[in-house]
Amino acid sequence: MKTVYLDYHSAKPTDPRVVEAMLPYFTEHFGNPSSLHHVGDVATEALEESRRAIARFINADPDEIVFTSGATESNNMALIGYAMRNKRKGNHIIISEVEHISIINIAKYLMAQGFEVSRVPVDQYGRVRISKLERRIRDDTILISIGYANNEIGTIQPVEEIGKLAAEHGIAFHTDAVAAEGLVDIDVRRDGINLMSLSSNDVYGPKGLGVLYMQKRYRVNPIIIGGGQERGLRSGSENVAAIVGMRAAVEIMQEEMPSEVQRLRSYRDRLIREVLETVPDSHLNGHPTERLASNAHFRFDGIEGESLLLSFKDAGIAVSTGSACTSKTLEPSHTLIATGLIHEEAHGSLQLTTGRFTEDEDIDRVLEVLPGIVARLRELSPLYQVRTR
Numbered sequence: 001m002k003t004v005y006l007d008y009h010s011a012k013p014t015d016p017r018v019v020e021a022m023l024p025y026f027t028e029h030f031g032n033p034s035s036l037h038h039v040g041d042v043a044t045e046a047l048e049e050s051r052r053a054i055a056r057f058i059n060a061d062p063d064e065i066v067f068t069s070g071a072t073e074s075n076n077m078a079l080i081g082y083a084m085r086n087k088r089k090g091n092h093i094i095i096s097e098v099e100h101i102s103i104i105n106i107a108k109y110l111m112a113q114g115f116e117v118s119r120v121p122v123d124q125y126g127r128v129r130i131s132k133l134e135r136r137i138r139d140d141t142i143l144i145s146i147g148y149a150n151n152e153i154g155t156i157q158p159v160e161e162i163g164k165l166a167a168e169h170g171i172a173f174h175t176d177a178v179a180a181e182g183l184v185d186i187d188v189r190r191d192g193i194n195l196m197s198l199s200s201n202d203v204y205g206p207k208g209l210g211v212l213y214m215q216k217r218y219r220v221n222p223i224i225i226g227g228g229q230e231r232g233l234r235s236g237s238e239n240v241a242a243i244v245g246m247r248a249a250v251e252i253m254q255e256e257m258p259s260e261v262q263r264l265r266s267y268r269d270r271l272i273r274e275v276l277e278t279v280p281d282s283h284l285n286g287h288p289t290e291r292l293a294s295n296a297h298f299r300f301d302g303i304e305g306e307s308l309l310l311s312f313k314d315a316g317i318a319v320s321t322g323s324a325c326t327s328k329t330l331e332p333s334h335t336l337i338a339t340g341l342i343h344e345e346a347h348g349s350l351q352l353t354t355g356r357f358t359e360d361e362d363i364d365r366v367l368e369v370l371p372g373i374v375a376r377l378r379e380l381s382p383l384y385q386v387r388t389r
């Protein structure tokens with residue numbers, strides 16, 4: 001049986017065209033960009049060409065791009081690096097209730113270092129309300145960090161409005177754009193973004209590479225100290241092959257994004273329409289329209305997400321109940337709780353995320369097995385029996 005993979009928010013395959021572009025940089029062009037000889041020059045050229053391509057992708061300047069080991073590092077560098085550099089200006093930071101676990105844990109770390117962190121709540125769809133955000137701004141607020149889109153329920157934040165508000169108050173605006181990249185047209189100038197985290201894998205590049213976009217006036221202190229690569233901002237020999245891979249990935253993405261997003265949107269809309277129609281007591285999580293084209297997120301009354309996931313696994317279908325980054329905790333998703341769901345509701349959730357290699361047959365298969373799985377699990381669910389009797 002062919003494996004059906006509908007968990008693209010957790011991990012994406014590297015596009016074979018990207019792998020092809022990377023290969024020579026493991027062998028023939030193995031040089032270190034810091035070397036002054038011609039072998040090093042080839043690596044330097046590749047590095048700078050990638051920087052230019054990634055800058056074009058988000059409408060930034062090449063010297064605003066810093067390569068990191070992934071979005072987690074970019075988030076650390078943005079929040080810790082900016083907070084440390086600007087602590088004399090103020091010690092208050094604002095994040096939202098639906099941030100990725102890396103942002104939440106970095107915020108906790110900063111609190112332990114003496115910073116104050118406010119969390120702005122979201123509405124029932126997981127969207128930040130600008131008026132509520134504005135109310136949390138103080139004279140000593142130095143940074144607002146709100147993800148471009150939610151990696152679980154797919155809700156897209158009003159990023160331009162957040163950027164405008166931050167600029168009006170002279171506060172830096174950081175966004176973790178990992179969930180949105182390749183699915184939403186990101187323009188850091190239009191959106192008023194000062195700092196932004198990206199990952200290579202989310203545009204079908206290799207894992208283990210990320211980017212921090214850093215607008216010229218919004219510098220951060222380095223958090224990794226060493227040989228002074230990346231203009232002293234991020235030491236360590238550059239991962240040239242992966243960096244070349246990310247260049248290929250964004251160039252392919254720029255070309256193919258319009259048609260890809262349209263195709264994913266039609267899968268999403270079909271999933272949402274047919275699941276809500278064919279499965280009784282099913283609900284959509286997240287925003288009905290302001291949501292990522294790749295994301296369909298449901299909850300089913302009286303059902304445990306985990307048992308749903310295992311039934312899908314038996315059927316050869318890879319799905320998820322939420323963020324892979326928090327799957328090892330037994331706690332319900334903080335994102336779903338922030339949208340006002342109670343624990344039982346949050347536990348009954350199913351996240352289906354599509355991507356570049358999803359086919360019509362994958363969607364057919366999910367729609368074929370889901371109603372039966374839900375019905376079977378409900379037969380075993382005392383909770384659901386009591387409710388419906």
Ligand code: PMP
Binds near residue numbers: 176177
């Ligand atoms: N932010 C978001 C929104 C994510 O979904 C992830 C994980 N894919 C990360 C940050 C962390 O990225 P990485 O694993 O590349 O460090």
